[in-house]
Amino acid sequence: MSSPVRVLVVEDEALICSFIEDALSDGGFQTCSVSSGEAAMSTFRDGSEGCRALLTDVNLGDGISGWELARRIREITPGFPVVYMTSASAADWQSQGVDGSVLIEKPFAPAQLAAVVSQLLNAGV
Template sequence: MCVLLVEDEPLIREIMAESLEDAGFAVIQASTGDEAISVIRADMTTITALVTDFHMPGTADGGDVAHCIRQKWPNMPVVIASGRPDAMKTSWQEEHGYHLLRKPYGPRQLIGVLREIAGAT
């Protein structure tokens, strides 16, 4: 499984990327939603799951990134992480099948969610 990991906090991104790699996942990192959308549009067909922070600087938030990846790959597993899930559309989980992950979360929790998603696809 190759995960596109989108997180604007460098330390969190590095810890999660390293933990995912140690668990056997390939990881492509992006520091903003805008950068992630550029990666998605570059047609990198190796991506098999998206993990994105919701609130990020720039013009694209995690919802925009999730929408972009699902336009290209409609069945792509998507995990959206937020420390303020109340500010997100709660209907996303049912409407789009996005998995919502509350911050703070640890590497084991993220790995567990991704393994669950991988088993469901």
């Protein structure tokens, strides 16, 4: 049996991050969670976590945004599956989001996260 797919989760609010980790775990995924875009880039470049999808908040406080993070990851690995989460920036998705990405607006149901990640992975994006 193959090991679960690892998802790089980028969320700067600890309670929301814990909620996301539980939701993805319930959906059969493993998570590698970080709280900033810079930490996510470092983790992604290192490659030791073996993450196969990105689930990022759009607004990550100081530093690079989720929009910028996804663009940088796509420069390294074109077609890498990206899911954005936001409560206030959904209107910017068309102009800021990477091609083939998905946006989920907060608040969302836990099952939505695993379903969307599965959808992107199965689409072979």
